[in-house]
Amino acid sequence: MNFNVLTIFPEIFDIFESGVISKALANKNFSLNCLNIRDHAINKHGQIDAKPYGGGEGMVMMAEPLKKSLDDIPKKELGHVIYLSPQGSKLNQSKVITLSKMESLTLICGRYEGVDQRFIDKYVDEEISIGDFILSGGEYAAICLIDSIVRNIPGTIGNKESVTNDTFSNGLLKGSVYTRPENFEDLDVPEVLLSGNHAKIEDWKMTNSLIQTHLRRPDLLNDVKLTNKQRKLLEELTSKDIL
Ligand SMILES: C[S@@+](CC[C@H](N)C(=O)[O-])C[C@H]1O[C@@H](n2cnc3c(N)ncnc32)[C@H](O)[C@@H]1O
Numbered sequence: 001m002n003f004n005v006l007t008i009f010p011e012i013f014d015i016f017e018s019g020v021i022s023k024a025l026a027n028k029n030f031s032l033n034c035l036n037i038r039d040h041a042i043n044k045h046g047q048i049d050a051k052p053y054g055g056g057e058g059m060v061m062m063a064e065p066l067k068k069s070l071d072d073i074p075k076k077e078l079g080h081v082i083y084l085s086p087q088g089s090k091l092n093q094s095k096v097i098t099l100s101k102m103e104s105l106t107l108i109c110g111r112y113e114g115v116d117q118r119f120i121d122k123y124v125d126e127e128i129s130i131g132d133f134i135l136s137g138g139e140y141a142a143i144c145l146i147d148s149i150v151r152n153i154p155g156t157i158g159n160k161e162s163v164t165n166d167t168f169s170n171g172l173l174k175g176s177v178y179t180r181p182e183n184f185e186d187l188d189v190p191e192v193l194l195s196g197n198h199a200k201i202e203d204w205k206m207t208n209s210l211i212q213t214h215l216r217r218p219d220l221l222n223d224v225k226l227t228n229k230q231r232k233l234l235e236e237l238t239s240k241d242i243l
Contacts, residue, residue, distance in 0.1 A: 006109060007137075047062075048061060080106070085128070091128050096145075206229075
């Protein structure tokens with residue numbers, strides 16, 4: 001999979017020199033092509049933005065430097081063009097999975113007050129927001145998007161199950177996890193996790209996942225298709241007022 005990124009701060013993407021994603025990059029599980037929009041500035045001062053028509057605060061990124069940056073990418077490597085924007089549709093795991101199946105994505109990182117609407121209308125396939133809050137630049141949103149997609153490219157995460165068992169992958173929160181030592185400041189690891197009884201451990205994990213989802217993100221339960229066992233368990237827990 002290839003990502004093209006249009007940005008005025010390509011160095012921000014050096015972040016992918018660390019962690020599991022850096023290994024995926026080194027192993028060529030994906031490639032990253034950062035283009036500096038300022039290479040197509042309209043003057044020798046590096047200008048890529050201008051005051052908004054109609055007045056108002058801040059500056060707006062001009063269409064022309066963005067379009068010329070897009071032209072630097074061979075047509076067949078352009079793929080789906082995404083503008084990271086708080087006004088886009090909100091990213092979720094199912095969207096991430098869909099995008100992870102694409103060959104190429106081109107990500108436009110806005111700054112200032114955003115991007116001239118005409119560039120969006122003409123060259124952007126989709127606007128994606130990473131949440132209902134405002135970032136100072138689309139780079140941070142693009143990093144989240146790339147990271148979440150690359151995790152799902154086969155070969156990135158050593159243990160495939162850690163992706164398929166992640167929170168949201170089955171519509172629920174994953175639930176609590178524990179590691180050594182068995183006792184930390186008078187708090188014990190739940191005994192069942194030390195029992196070696198795999199069936200019981202799986203049951204505990206499922207129960208814990210349902211409880212955590214019910215308590216923290218009950219909205220998720222409206223969309224998820226629970227198994228009969230999960231539904232019964234949830235009914236039991238709620239009817240007994242355990243939750
Ligand atoms: C300061 S923001 C501009 C916000 C704009 N004034 C508005 O109110 O919609 C600058 C850039 O950061 C990016 N950005 C900000 N919040 C974002 C979010 N929640 N998701 C994705 N990108 C975001 C966009 O690329 C945006 O063009």
